[in-house]
Amino acid sequence: MTQKIDNDALTKERILDKAEFLFSQKGYHAVSVREITKAARCHVGAVNYHFGSKKNLYLSVFRDRWLNRALRMQQFFRDSLPDRESPTPAEVVRALAQAFIGGPLSDEERLRHHQLMAREMAKPSEALDMVGEEGMKPFFKELVLRLGPAMPEGIGRDRMMLNILSIFAQVLYFNFARSAVTLIAGREYDREFNAMLVEHIIEFSLNGLGGTSEESRG
Amino acid sequence: MTQKIDNDALTKERILDKAEFLFSQKGYHAVSVREITKAARCHVGAVNYHFGSKKNLYLSVFRDRWLNRALRMQQFFRDSLPDRESPTPAEVVRALAQAFIGGPLSDEERLRHHQLMAREMAKPSEALDMVGEEGMKPFFKELVLRLGPAMPEGIGRDRMMLNILSIFAQVLYFNFARSAVTLIAGREYDREFNAMLVEHIIEFSLNGLGGTSEESRG
DNA sequence: TTGACATTCGAACAGTTGTTTGATACAAAC
DNA sequence: GTTTGTATCAAACAACTGTTCGAATGTCAA
Numbered sequence: 194m195t196q197k198i199d200n201d202a203l204t205k206e207r208i209l210d211k212a213e214f215l216f217s218q219k220g221y222h223a224v225s226v227r228e229i230t231k232a233a234r235c236h237v238g239a240v241n242y243h244f245g246s247k248k249n250l251y252l253s254v255f256r257d258r259w260l261n262r263a264l265r266m267q268q269f270f271r272d273s274l275p276d277r278e279s280p281t282p283a284e285v286v287r288a289l290a291q292a293f294i295g296g297p298l299s300d301e302e303r304l305r306h307h308q309l310m311a312r313e314m315a316k317p318s319e320a321l322d323m324v325g326e327e328g329m330k331p332f333f334k335e336l337v338l339r340l341g342p343a344m345p346e347g348i349g350r351d352r353m354m355l356n357i358l359s360i361f362a363q364v365l366y367f368n369f370a371r372s373a374v375t376l377i378a379g380r381e382y383d384r385e386f387n388a389m390l391v392e393h394i395i396e397f398s399l400n401g402l403g404g405t406s407e408e409s410r411g
Numbered sequence: 412m413t414q415k416i417d418n419d420a421l422t423k424e425r426i427l428d429k430a431e432f433l434f435s436q437k438g439y440h441a442v443s444v445r446e447i448t449k450a451a452r453c454h455v456g457a458v459n460y461h462f463g464s465k466k467n468l469y470l471s472v473f474r475d476r477w478l479n480r481a482l483r484m485q486q487f488f489r490d491s492l493p494d495r496e497s498p499t500p501a502e503v504v505r506a507l508a509q510a511f512i513g514g515p516l517s518d519e520e521r522l523r524h525h526q527l528m529a530r531e532m533a534k535p536s537e538a539l540d541m542v543g544e545e546g547m548k549p550f551f552k553e554l555v556l557r558l559g560p561a562m563p564e565g566i567g568r569d570r571m572m573l574n575i576l577s578i579f580a581q582v583l584y585f586n587f588a589r590s591a592v593t594l595i596a597g598r599e600y601d602r603e604f605n606a607m608l609v610e611h612i613i614e615f616s617l618n619g620l621g622g623t624s625e626e627s628r629g
Numbered sequence: 630t631t632g633a634c635a636t637t638c639g640a641a642c643a644g645t646t647g648t649t650t651g652a653t654a655c656a657a658a659c
Numbered sequence: 660g661t662t663t664g665t666a667t668c669a670a671a672c673a674a675c676t677g678t679t680c681g682a683a684t685g686t687c688a689a
Contacts, residue, residue, distance in 0.1 A: 204666080219534060222440035226647060236668055241648060243666090308533060314588040315529055316437060325594050333595050354596050355611040359581050362588075366580030370532040376543050377551050378572050393573040401619035422636080444677060454638055459678060461636095630689100637684065645676065652668085659662075 205243045207233040213254045217308040221251055221318075255309070255320040262298060262306050263328040267335075269297045274339075283399055285339050286360065290395045293364045300387075307368035314365075333357070360398045367394065423461045425451040431472045435526040439469055439536075473527070473538040480516060480524050481546040485553075487515045492557075501617055503557050504578065508613045511582045518605075525586035532583075551575065578616045585612065 211232040215224040226240050226247050233239075244250040270292035274280050280288075298306065313321045336357055337350070367374060367390055371382055380386050429450040433442040444458050444465050451457075462468040488510035492498050498506075516524065531539045554575055555568070585592060585608055589600055598604050 220438055220440065222438065223534075225645075227645085237647085238649080238668075239666085247647060311529070311533055311588075314591045315526060315533070316441075317590040321590065321594070325591070329591075329595065351596070351598075351607060352611065355608070356615065358584070358592060358595065359611070359615050362584030363577050363580045365588075366576070366584060370529075370580075370583075372535040372539065373532045373543070373547075374576060376539070377547065377576065378569070380569070389569060390573070393570065393577070397574065397577050397619040401615040443675080445675085455677085456639085456679080457637075465677065632687105632689080634687080635685090638682085640680090640682105642679070643677100646674075647672100648674105649672070650670085652670105654667075655665085657663085657665105659660105 204233070204235050204239060208235065208240060208243060208250070209253060209257060212250050213258050213305060213309070216251060216254060217305040217312070220312050251318075252320055252323070255313075255324050259306065259309055259320075260324050260328050262302065263324065263332075265297050266292050267328075267332050280339065282340055285336070286398050287395055289336070289360060290364070290398060291391065293361075294367075294391045294394060304368060304371075307365050311365055311369035356401065359401060360394070363394050363398065422451070422453050422457060426453065426458060426461060426468070427471060427475060430468050431476050431523060431527070434469060434472060435523040435530070438530050469536075470538055470541070473531075473542050477524065477527055477538075478542050478546050480520060481542065481550075483515050484510050485546075485550050498557065500558050503554070504616050505613055507554070507578060508582070508609065508616060511579075512585075512609045512612060522586060522589075525583050529583055529587035574619065577619060578612070581612045581616065 208229060212224075212229045215229055215232065227237055229250075230237050230239055240247065240250055244253055270288050273288040273292060275284055294303075296303075313324075333354075337353060340353060340357070375381060378386075426447060430442075430447045433447055433450065445455055447468075448455050448457055458465065458468055462471055488506050491506040491510060493502055512521075514521075531542075551572075555571060558571060558575070593599060596604075
């Protein structure tokens with residue numbers, strides 16, 4: 194009764210995958226259900242059958258895809274930290290940047306991930322509430338705890354949050370604003386440029402954090 | 412023959428204004444012509460009469476509104492620079508950040524401005540080409556010229572561009588991602604928080620630039 | 630007043646939107 | 660075999676999309 198053998202779950206999964214791709218590329222309203230089903234090689238009713246509505250399909254993308262990836266990146270970040278008790282801020286920032294720029298995600302996955310989030314930030318929906326509570330907030334709290342004790346003394350909680358946000362700002366920007374960066378920098382996102390970006394964000398962020406370490410020359 | 416006396420030009424201007432507001436808030440596809448005309452208190456045909464098409468209305472928003480504001484901010488930046496021959500990178504960055512965060516724009520104008528651009532970067536259209544060529548590229552070239560001679564020696568052109576992009580990344584982010592920042596930071600964008608943001612971006616950017624000055628405590 | 634003009638209005642256009650429905654196919658349980 | 664539950668498919672739904680059209684309106688020049 195649950196599923197046939199093969200094509201059943203696959204159809205739902207195909208829809209989810211194509212929907213995520215198209216939503217990330219064009220945004221919610223610019224993508225029609227028919228465009229999704231065409232890409233997923235199924236019929237229009239399939240979306241409402243499997244997900245109830247277009248809106249719910251969009252939420253499912255965040256629940257079943259985005260959140261998983263976010264947690265994977267967070268785990269990668271923890272595994273990248275040195276074994277010692279209290280890593281230096283520099284080490285935390287480096288692990289953070291590497292997890293979110295390099296990390297466990299393929300280039301294409303990362304592009305989807307950050308474009309979806311950028312759109313969600315530009316016009317928040319229930320999706321942001323959900324992944325915000327279950328994915329972003331807890332991780333942010335964790336970051337504050339890790340960075341807190343070792344930060345330049347006297348720095349306020351507010352100031353520290355802003356620092357972390359500035360790091361995410363760059364990670365997000367250099368992913369979702371690729372076209373503008375390409376236009377301005379006159380460079381494509383090839384392997385070499387990607388590597389340069391990683392190094393730049395790490396260095397810029399380490400310095401920005403307060404120049405707490407000479408490790409910034411990475 | 413050209414215009415009536417009053418309501419003529421005003422209708423076109425009202426459409427442009429409401430269109431800009433709605434486009435910046437929801438994005439191109441999420442806004443219907445009827446929604447715009449309803450907000451502008453005119454009739455559906457008015458858009459096609461005055462602008463030809465919805466797409467052209469969108470382009471007009473960038474041509475007649477966005478570009479003007481960009482140029483105004485750039486001029487404000489120049490006027491903020493000290494009179495001396497070659498301002499230090501710190502002075503340039505400070506003038507830059509202040510022009511784009513504070514500057515000649517009202518809070519609401521700035522919000523519109525950066526949200527429009529963020530959307531355009533997420534999915535570029537002809538609009539980005541246009542304002543890219545006429546607004547962004549020339550200003551970027553100017554920045555490179557101003558910063559170039561005084562930067563930490565040996566820094567590559569590429570690296571310098573990335574530094575500037577990282578500054579813009581923050582300016583853009585803290586404007587278009589207000590909801591996420593509010594969610595994470597637990598603070599509204601009140602006057603106090605805005606002031607803190609300005610100071611943070613300047614400090615973070617000055618440090619990120621390479622810690623070239625102790626002025627960073629500004 | 631007359632004519633020319635630009636603008637407004639209301640209605641309608643054809644096309645697309647998300648969603649619903651009923652028929653059909655198919656596998657597993659009885 | 661029959662029954663049961665699930666998935667696929669095609670057709671249709673009403674609502675909305677951007678755009679076009681012709682009549683009406685108001686304003687200026689002659």
